[in-house]
Amino acid sequence: MTCHLAIVGSGPAGYYTAEAAQKLWGDDIRVDVFDTLPVPYGLIRTGVAPDHQSIKGVSRRYETTALSENVRFVGNVTVGTDVSVGELQQLYDAVVFATGAPHDRPLGIPGEHLANVFGSAAFVGWYNGHPQFAGLDPDLSGASAAVIGMGNVALDVARILSKTEAEFASSDIVAHALDALGASHVHTVTIVGRRGPHQIMMTPKELGELMHLERASPRVDPADLPAAADDAMLEPGLRKSVGHLRSFAAIPESERADKAIEIDFDMFASPVRLIGEDRVTGVEVERTRVEAGRAIGTGETYVIPADIVVACIGYRSSPIPGVPFDERMGRFANDEGRILPGLYAVGWAKRGPTGTIGTNRPDGQGIVERIAEDIASGAIGGGAKEGRAGFDRLAAERGLDVVTFRDWKKIEDAENRAARDGAPREKFVDIESMIRARG
Incomplete structure (x- = not known):
């Protein structure tokens, strides 16, 4: 039967x-x-x-x-x-x-419907040629991009925004995205995360790729890093990922000077509002601290400049x-x-x-x-x-x-x-x- x-x-x-x-x-x-x-x-x-x-x-x-x-x-x-x-x-x-x-999980904050704000399903679909998103047409003429999220998708988006045309030679990125990225004026990509290094969801291989980009350099604020001895409690993969973050923090400024793009990890920062009238110009974030693995707001806020925002916070x-x-x-x-x-x-x-x-x-x-x-x-x-x-x-x-x-x-x-x-x-x-x- x-x-x-x-x-x-x-x-x-x-x-x-x-x-x-x-x-x-x-x-x-x-x-x-x-x-x-x-x-x-x-x-x-x-x-x-x-x-x-x-x-x-x-x-x-x-x-x-x-x-x-x-x-x-x-x-x-x-x-x-x-x-x-x-x-x-x-x-x-x-x-x-x-x-x-x-489908993208919504940010759920004011301003998320401003122009040039995208979810990662849409933005990734755009550079991968998904018929639903091929016509997205993101504006990359501004100097600053904010990528919200601390997982591998956020790394993918930051890396794609930072690569040269030559680095895409063996990829299957679609032509319309390659052309747009080739004309991009973005020179600062800020990866925004609510929690700290010990809570990232990024894997070692993907983090390690940032060290080999032709025109981009990753940056981590040493003040965001916990004591090195605290890494011992982490599972091996996460410990290796945090090790990459420590390497990013140790890159000398003299090495960064030769790079046209900076990929800045802004941790302990929870987005509370996207700023702009018709289109996005910045992300207002609240400084956080981590207690029992959860991000707790401190009341301190500041603005990260952003001419384009890509939210990589999950799917439905x-x-x-x-x-x-x-x-x-x-x-x-x-x-x-x-x-x-x-x-x-x-x-x-x-x-x-x-x-x-x-x-x-x-x-x-x-x-x-x-x-x-x-x-x-x-x-x-x-x-x-x-x-x-x-x-x-x-x-x-x-x-x-x-x-x-x-x-x-x-x-x-x-x-x-x-x-x-x-x-x-x-x-x-x-x-x-x-x-x-x-x-």
Whole structure:
């Protein structure tokens, strides 16, 4: 008896779930992986920094799964609009949401709606060519940028703002972003964090990259650093990251003089207001102290100049009609991945935006095991649904223009052929171009 599984989202969580389903059920599983975009891989394509090509290489593993006979890509189909969740439930034994967390968490402070203020999902999507954000057009004519957040995404944004065109040679940054960054007048990038060095979420590798930028130098105020002996209590990765911050603080001013851009870490600073009339001109912050790991305001405020602000403070999943959603956590309401009978969540859609790409692999395995348990217990059916045959009939009735994985390979080939010298690809940044490229 064949089990039919629908996975909504073709990023890491989606394909790790498909891979786990193959391993558990073998030839007795049929998996359809849905995506709103005509192209797969989600976060790998539009979230991972364009100068981190080695990380993007994990897509080769997903391609192996996608090319299997019992797994297929169903692109250019929006669940909740083109097809309802209820309809998928009627067609598939189980529906798994692997939609990630594509929306920015709001800052929640006055002024966040001023011009030239962006969330990281939008700004990263802009330089990665996501069709939703390709037209963002940030103004980089000012001298100062503020990046709010103390995680790796904040580091990505600061690094991208600071690199030379030559440093992007082997990346897949899209042409419109490369042109804009080449004309940028930003020479100070301030990374703003509410807490201190021992509370950062930045990993050693990403921090270490700042030491090797051609025209930028990182700066940390030595006064923000705790006593070196206090580092001993930290877990090894964080201890190494703090070690990088100590190295930044020790860079001689004579070395900085040769650098056109300064990346300044402003810690113990909690944003309270964005300043400006029509567009942002600064970030008002309150000086903090850390007690029991929490940032406590001191009442002292000051202004950080900022002609552009990018908030890198977290993400939220997209609610889908008919699926219980936890507004406070910004994810689907679930109990260890179970939402409702036959409905499941995996990855960021399940746990929120935490963990690495690799975290999604055991998460996918876990949700497949729970689906198997529910089938075995009779909580959901197993093998009695139409699956892809039923969806194909529905798609034909509605005239849906479904993009297959074979279509995607044609799109990918066209992107590879269009690449500038040294780059792996030049991504299409609008859906119409993607559709035309498949022929």
